[in-house]
Amino acid sequence: QMTQSPSTLSASVGDRVIIKCRASQGISNWLAWYHQKPGKAPKLLIYQASTLESGVPSRFSGGGFDTEFTLTISRLQSEDIGTYYCQQYNSWWSFGQGTKVEIK
Amino acid sequence: QVEVVESGGGVVQPGRSLRLSCETSGFTFSNSAMHWVRQAPGKGLEWLAGIYGDESNHYYVDAVEGRFTISRDNSKNKLYLRMSSVRVEDTAMYYCARVPCVTSCPTGGFDKWGQGTLVVVST
Numbered sequence: 001q002m003t004q005s006p007s008t009l010s011a012s013v014g015d016r017v018i019i020k021c022r023a024s025q026g027i028s029n030w031l032a033w034y035h036q037k038p039g040k041a042p043k044l045l046i047y048q049a050s051t052l053e054s055g056v057p058s059r060f061s062g063g064g065f066d067t068e069f070t071l072t073i074s075r076l077q078s079e080d081i082g083t084y085y086c087q088q089y090n091s092w093w094s095f096g097q098g099t100k101v102e103i104k
Numbered sequence: 105q106v107e108v109v110e111s112g113g114g115v116v117q118p119g120r121s122l123r124l125s126c127e128t129s130g131f132t133f134s135n136s137a138m139h140w141v142r143q144a145p146g147k148g149l150e151w152l153a154g155i156y157g158d159e160s161n162h163y164y165v166d167a168v169e170g171r172f173t174i175s176r177d178n179s180k181n182k183l184y185l186r187m188s189s190v191r192v193e194d195t196a197m198y199y200c201a202r203v204p205c206v207t208s209c210p211t212g213g214f215d216k217w218g219q220g221t222l223v224v225v226s227t
Contacts, residue, residue: 032213034149041199041220042141042149047213085149089203089212092163093139093151 002086004096010104017073019099021086026066030090033062033071036098037082045084046071078103106130106216110200113221116190124221126183126200131216133181134158137203139214140174140185142196150196153185157206190225197222 001024011017021031029049034042044053046062049069059074073080081103086096112124126138139154153174154163162174173186183200198221201214 028210030210030212034214036149041217042214043217044213044215047215048210051211053213053215083148087149087151087213089208092165093154095141095149095151098148 002088002094002096004084004086004099006099007097008100008102010102011076012104013076013078015076017076017080017101019071019084019086019101021064021069021071021096023067023069023088025091027088027090029065030088031062031064031069032087032089033060034085034087035080035082036085042085076101076103106202108200108202108216108218110198110218110221113198113223115224115226117227118191118225119189122187122190122223124185124187124198124200124223126185126218128181128183128200128202131202133176134178135204135206137205137207137212138174138176138183139201139203140172140183141199141201141214141217142194143199143220144193144196147196152198154203155183156208161207187223190223192225195223195225 003022005020031049033046036042050062061072083098107129109127140152155174175184200218202216203212
């Protein structure tokens with residue numbers, strides 16, 4: 001079971017944004033983050049908790065271990081709007097419920 | 105380049121069956137575990153089923169265990185999802201996704217996704 005917070009986030013362009021993800025049991029660093037824009041398939045941003053997928057902007061970073069994880073966007077851009085999901089793949093596979101990011 | 109294309113969705117009556125396909129290209133299919141993920145209208149992502157590249161293991165979420173069957177044909181670079189006894193709550197966009205390792209691995213995020221195929225279960 002993966003729990004994300006907050007469910008919705010409103011921030012201004014240039015803001016630092018942090019999304020949290022908590023696992024109900026320890027998952028080491030077997031965690032990925034995805035970004036989904038409306039009407040599109042999800043896109044992998046980060047895997048192994050902190051490794052940036054090729055081509056993903058460096059303003060995205062991930063951290064954490066065991067049960068507590070974070071996704072940070074250092075300076076929010078307009079193209080970053082959409083929904084972000086964490087996913088554990090340590091014990092089978094499951095997604096968090098999502099965090100919707102909007103521009104204020 | 106890597107391509108993943110789902111097909112087979114449509115409108116189906118409750119209790120009937122449907123088979124989704126996922127055609128891939130641009131990578132060594134048998135070296136990749138593959139998964140199905142769905143998204144009901146306005147809802148989040150739900151992992152459904154996965155199969156290792158060597159077909160040694162299959163996994164299902166409880167909600168579809170016994171009703172859905174994941175399979176693959178490594179000679180055709182194709183993944184399938186057989187959906188039986190479909191229910192109204194199975195209405196969703198169904199995505200096929202790749203993991204860049206044969207089984208499960210620390211770098212095992214779903215790195216390539218198709219555009220999805222829509223399944224609507226309705227009378």
